[in-house]
Amino acid sequence: MIQQTIAVLGPGSWGTALSQVLNDNGHTVRIWGNNEQQMQEINATHTNQRYFKDVVLDEKITAYSDLSQALDGVDAILFVVPTKVTRMVAKQVAQVLDHNVHVLHASKGLEQGTHERISTVLSEEIPEELRGEIVVVSGPSHAEETIVRDITLISAASNDVKEAKYAQEVFSNDYFRLYTNTDVIGVETAGALKNIIAVGAGALHGLGFGDNAKAAIITRGLTEITRLGVAMGAKPLTYIGLSGVGDLIVTGTSIHSRNWRAGDALGRGEKLADIEKNMGMVIEGVSTAKVAYELSQQLNIDMPITEIIYRVLYEGLDAREGILEIMRRETRAENEF
Known part of the structure; x- marks a missing residue:
């Protein structure tokens, strides 16, 4: 395995878990974040208590609040920041980066306003002379399980197979395995749109519905995700792979999923503003629901579940009334596409 110096931008739960994976593989890992106190904690006590109460990180993982220092001489940059700040961070990277690097991202969302995928945002903001083709690292994965080295299988997608294989090589080990993929649109849209369905699945649980309803929303939700993704240029088969149905299952059925938990709270009658405040972490499905709804209207794609979730989140529709509308x-016919 090649030994690399890798900057992980974003000290959240997933960024921290991926940093440990990379460190386990012998790479030099630098975590960057703009919270000075959090960076000091990682360096001093080797913990990230905001996200993991009982995990001690390897002391070789170092944290930086200065971006230029974090990027000095690195071989690769892994973006794991919320979608809403990706463009801003990418601009900052472009200003201080002085050499060519591998650029990867492990975030899941679509940019509000532009409706763009994250790899598109990164490619627009980081000049070609400073990077290779963007790699998307995505699939069924809870940070809470990866951080304790539970078995995890995900995808590495890029328009350049060599870049995808690079990600596969630097990440893969005995508990963390990557499969390469060239359908960047499919992998990114699957990872972003499944968060919407996870909010809906959580809401069904909060409302008291059972496994039948859970199976229905996951299955029909996958149909909607595929519809929109294919209209955007994705390959249909991607959605029955790890980044598609795999990620939808893990996010739409688990209490580890902040999107599921947000939906569950909505179903139990909590207000969205209170849920977001109490969560303390970004709920990507909330913002992605707006983008997906707008895209479905723009592309004339039938997405009834997404529309109802959008209306519950942004227009105050009662969740039970929304379910009745769908029913x-x-x-x-089931196979109408």
């Missing part, structure tokens, strides 16, 4: 829709 009373005109009946149709």
Whole structure:
């Protein structure tokens, strides 16, 4: 295995877990974040208590609040920041980076306003002479399980197979395995849109519905995700892979998923503003629901579940009324696409 120096931008739960994976593989890992106190904690006590109460990180993982220092001489940069700040951080990277690097991202969302995928945002802001083709690292993965070295399988997607294989090589080990993929649009849209369905699945649970309803929303939700993704240029088969159905299952059925927990709280009658405040972490499904709804209108794609979730989140629709709307829709053949 090649030994690399890798900057992980974003000290959240997933960024921290991926930093440990890379460190386990013998790479030099630098975590960057703009919270000075959090960076000091990682360096002093080798913990990140905000996200992991009982995990001690390897002392070789170092944290930086100065971006230029974090990027000095690195071989690769891994973006794991919230979608809403990706463009801002990418601009900062472009200003201080002085050499060519591998650029990867492990975030899941679509940019509000532009409706762009994260790899598109990164490619627009980081000049070609400073990077190779962007690699998307995405799939069924809870940081809470990866951080304790539970078995995790995800995808590495890039328009350049060599870049995808680079990610595969630096990440893969006995408990963390990557498969390469060239369908960047499919992998990114699957990772972003499944968060919306996870909010809906959580809401069903909060409302008291059972496993039948859970299976229904996951299955029909996958149909909607595939519809929109294919309209954007993705390959249909991607959605039955790790980054598609795999990620949808893990996010739409687990209490580890902040999107599921947010939906569950909505179903139990809590207000969205209170949920977001209490969560303390970004709920990507909330912002992605708006982008996906707008895209579905723009591309004339039928996405009834997404529309209802959007209306619950942004227009105050009662969740039970939304469910009845879907159940009373005109009946149709299952394989209508």
